[in-house]
Amino acid sequence: MSKFPFQRMTRMTKTLVPIVTLLALTVSGCSGGEADVSQPQTGDAGEKPDPYGKYSEPVTVNLGYYTPAENKWPEGSKDTLTDNRYTQMIEEKFNIKINHAFEAPQSGYDQKVSLLVSSNDIPDFLFVSESDFNLLVESDMVEDLTKAYEDYASPLLKNVISGFGPDFVKKVTYKDKLYGIPSTVPAHDNDNIVWIRTDWLKKVGIELPKVITTDDLEKVARAFIEQDPDGNGKKDTYGLQGTSTFVTGTTNYNSFDGIFTAFKSFPKIWVKDANGKIVYGSTLPETKQALGKLRDWYAAGLIDKEFGTIKPDQVAKDISAGKAGISTGYTWAPAKSLADSVKNDPKAEWDSFILAAPDGKWYNRQPNPMGRIMVVKKGTPHPEAIIKLINWFTDMDNMAPGYPKLYSESPGTNWQVRPIQRTFRVKSTVYDRFQRLQDAASGKLKREELPESDMKLFDQYQKGMDALKASPSDWAYILYQFNGGKSVLNPINTEVYSEFYGITKSMEMKWTNLSKLEDESFLRIIVGDKPLDYFDTFVSEWKKQGGGDVTKEVQAEVDRMK
Incomplete structure (x- = not known):
């Protein structure tokens, strides 16, 4: 009888036995x-x-x-x-x-x-x-x-x-x-998209490719603040809005996660350095570079001054009220906030954009697959x-x-x-659906070849986005599935998984304080309360307060997985 390989995430040191076939x-x-x-x-x-x-x-x-x-x-x-x-x-x-x-x-x-x-x-x-x-x-x-x-x-x-x-x-x-x-x-249920009001882009005279850079995003944010895209004669519209949860281990609604990954920075997850050793992404030089860019944008007024305390619901209200034209975060953000935008202003148009790193790749941290x-x-x-x-x-x-x-x-x-309240889906479930819908939209796949649930989405898509605005929730979901989905399918999309998702012994005792140190340090750097070089102090303190011990334990667990 075939066997399962030995291994598990554990807080106790175990004696290894030979790994056998899968x-x-x-x-x-x-x-x-x-x-x-x-x-x-x-x-x-x-x-x-x-x-x-x-x-x-x-x-x-x-x-x-x-x-x-x-x-x-x-x-x-x-x-x-x-x-x-x-x-x-x-x-x-x-x-x-x-x-x-x-x-x-x-x-x-x-x-x-x-x-x-x-x-x-x-x-x-x-x-x-x-x-x-x-x-x-x-x-x-x-x-x-x-x-x-x-x-x-x-x-x-x-x-x-x-x-x-x-x-x-x-x-x-x-x-x-x-x-x-x-x-x-x-995978790919939480890829980081930049949603932008394209009717506002036309008003400020900006044309964007589907794949943009941080310079492009900066240009759009400045224009939306200074060039009165809502046409009311006042400078009362926002550029970038972040919330109190502005950086996570994957992405969040109206977070800055996509800006970090555009610098190949992967905060709050465990990655390998150039020597193959486990390191905490929040402590690496790329994270300092991303913080430096956010700090510059905040000083220039491109980021809402209250971003560190804003709750996601407030950002949704600003988008709904036509005061914000950029939404960062989830691929499915339209279902959360953009629907009310077209409900209140049927002329509003939104589209998805990819914020790529200088190497041309679009990095997306994936959630724990388990x-x-x-x-x-x-x-x-x-x-x-x-x-x-x-x-x-x-x-x-x-x-x-x-x-x-x-x-x-x-x-x-x-x-x-249902009695089994968890799902057992193949890794490519989300990706596969996006691909089917794109194939149907391009005529490569016949409607009757789609699963029943996809047929309903395709039928709505064929009505046209303007017609769907009569039902904003339908419009938002189709925008997510077709426009957001098309972005996810872009070949530059690159999955990034944490090297470790478990909990070590030191984590149980120290992680809450370490996370608080991290979040407060990042916020103080962005708003200018501390200089950018304070990042180096943060890294030193993080290691001294237990981060070094945690890193050693994570390394041991990853080694044991081999």
Whole structure:
């Protein structure tokens, strides 16, 4: 039987064992001989493992559950969180009954899970964070899922997980054994776009290529401030607006993240230096250069003087009111703020632009590809039951042939009402959809060749953007999918992943203070409270206050991953 490679993110030093093949992730698992009576019951007695097989007797899955923040059942429906189309079809298809071991508000789910983990009182099936996963494995509280995964995971699920690379599965294995099924976070869902009002560009006489530089952005910001693009005879429009969360590990709404990456600066993530050693991106010279540019822009009045305290909602109001014509951040920013812009001014026109680095590449830091991890309490009967359910939902998440389209006619029904409240999507999910839509728009792909959900988007796109303004939310979503999506597909798009997403021992004690030091130092440099060379002081203090110890621990974990 093939094995899983040894590795996991841990706060404890472990003795390495030889790494073995990843075949278990890419081929069907073997079926063993006689059952090991010391292990939890797996499948029906004498059955051949079937990833979609139905139990002859009812099996109950007791799992932790969070209540979606918003949900609307179909009109006239008697559906509930415990009795709905999902649970009914699961019972019909698998003879599995879903029981909520607990229900917690979505905002309080992780806290609830951490309390259960610390009290050694977890339910049979549970999605947990990486840090809680580590504690559970160290405490010998969760089931070895190696055989269950090999025997019962569908080929699609195995392909989804293996598609994120060998290091991905290493995070949930220990001593050659698999202890969790990781949900996935596709790439390119948060790429950094600069959205600019193109009707304002025409008014100030600026033509921009789709790929712009920081000099281009500076020119636009200055023009929008000084040349009265809204035509009211007053200098009351903004250039660049940043919020109190102006730099993150990926990107944020109206942040300066794209300006940092335009300098090949990758703050708040771990990267390799020229010698292949792990370093913290916020401490590198490129970050100092980016801060220097932001400092110059702030001194010149191109950045709103109150940017360090502005909340994202205020920026959205300024855009809606026609006082701001630049929005930086998420690819899907139109759905968040630009819709009200055209609602209040139907003449408003927006388009996406790429802020590239001097080497011509567009760098986008990607989120942690690993979402929450499904674990099974040690000794729980039928651990493979949860894998069967994950198989089924993986089919839905990836629109496999014949996948069930539950609640497709009820857009108000939140997908999170399903029992498996995480997604298992291939890495290229977002990218693939953008490509399909562009192919349909160019005629390379026929409408009827699109998935049903894409057909609806394509039909809206064909109405024309001006016609869609009658429904600003539809206009914004199509702008995101087609204009934003086209930018994401640009070949200069370059993925940047952190070399480490876990938590080390020193991080637990020192990271909050280190992050505060970083954020305050960056802000003081930008607004001119400290000189640019104060950056060197920050780096020195960061290392002295624990950053050096953290870096050594991260290096050790990355080395162990090899």
